[in-house]
Amino acid sequence: MSTTAFPADDLIRKYNRPGPRYTSYPPATQFSPEVSREALLDEVRSGTGPLSLYLHLPFCESLCWFCGCHTITTTNNSRADAYLDDLERELALFTPLLQAGRRAGQLHFGGGTPNFLTPAQLDRLGQILRARFEFEPQAECSVELDPRRLTREHVEAFARMGVRRASFGVQDCDPQVQEAIHRVQSVGTNRQCVGFLREAGFTSLNIDLIYGLPHQSPESFKKTLDEVLALEPERFAIFNYAHVPWIKPAQKLLERAGLPSPQTKLALLRLIVETLTGAGYVYIGMDHFARADDELAVAQRAGTLQRNFQGYSTRAGLDICGFGLSSISQTAGSYRQNLKAMADYSAKLAAGELPLERGYLLSGEDRLRREVITRLMCDMGLDFTTFGERHGVCFTEKFADALAQLAPMQADGLVELGPDSLRVTPTGRFFIRNLAMCFDATLQSCENRYSKTV
Missing domain, CATH: 3.80.30.20 (tm_1862 like domain)
Structure with missing residues (x-):
């Protein structure tokens, strides 16, 4: 990566806000x-x-x-x-x-x-x-x-x-x-x-x-x-x-x-x-x-x-x-997490029960958005046609709101948007969490829930 790809101070200030790290979606x-x-x-x-x-x-x-x-x-x-x-x-x-x-x-x-x-x-x-x-x-x-x-x-x-x-x-x-x-x-x-x-x-x-x-x-x-x-x-x-x-x-x-x-x-x-x-x-x-x-x-x-x-x-x-304590598990359609307090964890096991504290069952919509966010964060780009054919959707229609959110990011040089694809620029890599947030349907107020993105 060239030094010219490094974001300017004003971009850091603009986009440095709380957001998920997306080790899971949701x-x-x-x-x-x-x-x-x-x-x-x-x-x-x-x-x-x-x-x-x-x-x-x-x-x-x-x-x-x-x-x-x-x-x-x-x-x-x-x-x-x-x-x-x-x-x-x-x-x-x-x-x-x-x-x-x-x-x-x-x-x-x-x-x-x-x-x-x-x-x-x-x-x-x-x-x-x-x-x-x-x-x-x-x-x-x-x-x-x-x-x-x-x-x-x-x-x-x-x-x-x-x-x-x-x-x-x-x-x-x-x-x-x-x-x-x-x-x-x-x-x-x-x-x-x-x-x-x-x-x-x-x-x-x-x-x-x-x-x-x-x-x-x-x-x-x-x-x-x-x-x-x-x-x-x-x-x-x-x-x-x-x-x-x-x-x-x-x-x-x-x-x-x-x-x-x-x-x-x-x-x-x-x-x-x-x-x-x-x-x-x-x-x-x-x-x-x-x-x-x-x-x-x-x-x-x-x-x-x-x-x-x-x-x-x-x-x-x-x-x-x-x-073990607090551990998180994942299947294709779910997440589950163990209890975080040792006394509670041990007591559940002593009673012959798995020590589950909370979980999540993914909808079809969740799975679709999970794959978009995963591929964006891993590939630094998306092919709309390939994705749409694989899932039976028109990408640009399905994610029109997300693409609209990405438009000002394109103006800031973080992403290149074409009719059939999206590519994260070298500068955009620094803001990959912000780009992924555009496709996140679960975000509300997150000031006290996540660390900052940059």
């Missing part, structure tokens, strides 16, 4: 506890094909003040033993719902801190999973790690489960920033973590960074980028800090140190894009960068890239089965 804010539990489970019973398993391991030894995830802060490792008991109960209740012969094509451990568990606890978790699921020979298995708590034995335990892809958070290498966000993590620790992974045969590494944190400047963040580029990861996920203290009160602590101005955030974003694309990474869109030969970049060029609750993905058509 967004998770539309999920409801009123949805029929049996209808959600019928969606599971009727499913066919491979599965994508997600295990939420919520424990962290300390709280990072920027965090927006569902976590439990504790140093008591024995709590993980009781949690594994609950996971075993949940799997025992869930797997009988599945049609025979369905295998797992993906496995992801998220958190929290999955390596909060001891190697012995991880081995037990692997046994629990193997007892309930058959995995495809080339199943994609991945994990999120905290380098501050990682040992070689942890990595070897994950490798025994077939994990070969890892992601870990750096956020920022500057000591002053780390102190302000309550996450002190040395460059040496990051390098040691990468060494453990490469020695154990891990083939893909993603590094998470965040811009918009206290004390960040283009000068300091350039040093961070230089440090993490030296680790030679296959992918980067570089997120705009989502300041939502009305949801995560600990984030108020960051306000004491002062958050960067919109102008500084813009300069940081410019630095990120120019530095990573200059180093040979492809800007996939929506926070993600990958080497040109990485599966994400290859899938985007082939038009097969997907988007789900883990971000961008190369695997289509897999039902996501989430287990």
Whole structure:
């Protein structure tokens, strides 16, 4: 991407407003506890094909003040033993719902801190999973790690489960920033973590960074980028800090140190894009960068890239089965989410019930709009004729309101609209959430529901 594609300050100010990240459509804010539990489970019973398993391991030894995830802060490792008991109960209740012969094509451990568990606890978790699921020979298995708590034995335990892809958070290498966000993590620790992974045969590494944190400047963040580029990861996920203290009160602590101005955030974003694309990474869109030969970049060029609750993905058509506290699951026609409070989650399982809290059943209209938004965010364009023929609709008539909303965005150089197609411009990639919002029929007032789009 050339530097001339970077948006001007006035465009950032104009379009930087709250909006969904579209890891699902409709967004998770539309999920409801009123949805029929049996209808959600019928969606599971009727499913066919491979599965994508997600295990939420919520424990962290300390709280990072920027965090927006569902976590439990504790140093008591024995709590993980009781949690594994609950996971075993949940799997025992869930797997009988599945049609025979369905295998797992993906496995992801998220958190929290999955390596909060001891190697012995991880081995037990692997046994629990193997007892309930058959995995495809080339199943994609991945994990999120905290380098501050990682040992070689942890990595070897994950490798025994077939994990070969890892992601870990750096956020920022500057000591002053780390102190302000309550996450002190040395460059040496990051390098040691990468060494453990490469020695154990891990083939893909993603590094998470965040811009918009206290004390960040283009000068300091350039040093961070230089440090993490030296680790030679296959992918980067570089997120705009989502300041939502009305949801995560600990984030108020960051306000004491002062958050960067919109102008500084813009300069940081410019630095990120120019530095990573200059180093040979492809800007996939929506926070993600990958080497040109990485599966994400290859899938985007082939038009097969997907988007789900883990971000961008190369695997289509897999039902996501989430287990553990707050985890989200997805079928072709539904979403469901587990309870978020540990006491409630454990009590449901003790009573012999799946710990569902809320869900959503998609209408035909929802599915149609989901595909439009997915293809727009993954392909950076839409072919109206092809889409219309596939779904039996006239695209320009069906989405006339959305196309009308896109007209001023075309005038601003974010999108090129033709009679039969839409193409996101290089500048428009920075505003892909805004473009997707034009096709979202669920949006109302969202000032206190979503982070800002840029």
